[in-house]
Amino acid sequence: MLRWITFIIIYLIADFYAFQAFKTAVKSNWLQIIYWLISALVLGNFVLQYYGFNRRDGFSHQHAYAVGFLIALIAPKVILGLSMFTEDVFRVPQALFRYFTEGNEAKGNYFASRRAFISKIALGVAAIPLASILYGIFKGRYNYKVLKYTLFFEDLPKAFDGYKLTQISDIHSGSFDNLEKVKYAVSLINEQESDVILFTGDFVNDKAEELVPYKNIFNKLKAKDGLFSILGNHDYGDYTTWDSETAKRKNLEDLKNVQKEIGFDLLLNEHRYLEKNGEKIALIGVENWGTGGFKQAGDLKKASQHIQETDFKILMSHDPSHWEHKVIQDNYHYHLTLSGHTHGMQFGIEIPGWFKWSPAKWRYKYWAGIYKEMGQYINVNRGFGYLAFPGRVGIWPEITVIELKKGKEIA
Structure with a gap:
């Protein structure tokens, strides 16, 4: 009071x-x-x-x-x-x-x-x-932007030279109130014609039922090598009241099932191989791991236990603090990590290629866009949806398209 x-x-x-x-x-x-x-x-x-x-x-x-x-x-x-x-x-x-x-x-x-x-x-x-x-x-909360990056790797398998992936993150379907805008965004994702679509967590705010009205929209997503997803901190239902632990567990299972119905292969501390012309790259997905009181269910060792050290690796991990505190110091070299979580705080000022600022930088060292440390990259997606504040100012909802190229980066 x-x-x-x-x-x-x-x-x-x-x-x-x-x-x-x-x-x-x-x-x-x-x-x-x-x-x-x-x-x-x-x-x-x-x-x-x-x-x-x-x-x-x-x-x-x-x-x-x-x-x-x-x-x-x-x-x-x-x-x-x-x-x-x-x-x-x-x-x-x-x-x-x-x-x-x-x-x-x-x-x-x-x-x-x-x-x-x-x-x-x-x-x-x-x-x-x-x-x-x-x-x-x-307007801003549905002002979707396609951000395109080209990343060079000398040890990228030759068959994957020019391989394109689309990353989306932090959908937060419980916040949406406009089906047509979401349909438009899905069509925009499909227009990129990427080889694979990767979703890096937070499909909902709290409950699986939030995603149900949008299931027949997101099931229109298409990529020839499939759709893959991981869980974010909101997907576990930790921020709402449940009648029992059983109800909470059922909610998580329901969310997993809805993702499966949409067409996503949900990676829970596990991996898959993407294969092309007899060569392959490893796609690893961990559960949420974050600092600052967030759930730490991600198990990088378990997810990578059957992967060779020499494999080319793409890691999906919702919270970029995982990359900062665990991934880049790991004995394995994770070439590219894809994260989200920060939303860029849905507020900031960006002049592409010149200036980027948001209050999110006071909380996260890596809060939006591409970063490189110790020869490893991370992309922190600004998020597809929104949460709490029902809008976006200067930090627009993002669809990321990354093209992998073999060779040295062109200066």
């Missing part, structure tokens, strides 16, 4: 301060009333959705939108509030000076009036994150 009271008090103080910028620039009483009505509605809806909320009771679309609209409201108000605070850095000393030098002559009006042009500039700047977040909620 105390945390809710504290949150509301802090929010209202910040809101009132931001309003100083709004009323200085906007003189209409009606628009000022609308300002407060919107603030009250968004904050009220958030409190209604989250008062007494327990993540294990489930996370609905209503919860997601309550978060999304609150963020959309807070972001511009932070900018407005900071602008007023910056102005007060100058106004307060001036007011103190007038108090001690003018005394009663100022008739109590020690503070200089706020300057309208500063408030107008602040409103213009604040409109940028507001528009970006609203775009992210209504």
